[in-house]
Amino acid sequence: MIERPPCWPDYGPPPNACAATLYRRVVWGHEELNCEWTGWRLRGRHLVSPHGERITPQDLDRYLYRRHRLGWW
Numbered sequence: 438m439i440e441r442p443p444c445w446p447d448y449g450p451p452p453n454a455c456a457a458t459l460y461r462r463v464v465w466g467h468e469e470l471n472c473e474w475t476g477w478r479l480r481g482r483h484l485v486s487p488h489g490e491r492i493t494p495q496d497l498d499r500y501l502y503r504r505h506r507l508g509w510w
Contacts, residue, residue, distance in 0.1 A: 450457070461467040468479040476487030483491040 466479065466481045470477045470479070478485050480491070483493060484497065485491050
């Protein structure tokens, strides 16, 4: 688990937006993506589309395998 800085009380919200973002990214694995991936995000081990559909690593691997085997390149 992430160590809290001295300015962050044990039982309270993060002291600022930067700390909250770091906490979500390190502890929960939440990452917002940008550029061509705007709207997509990582939530733990799921890739989440802008429409809220969750894709597991296994689903993505199966999709890419089928795409390669069927020549959808």
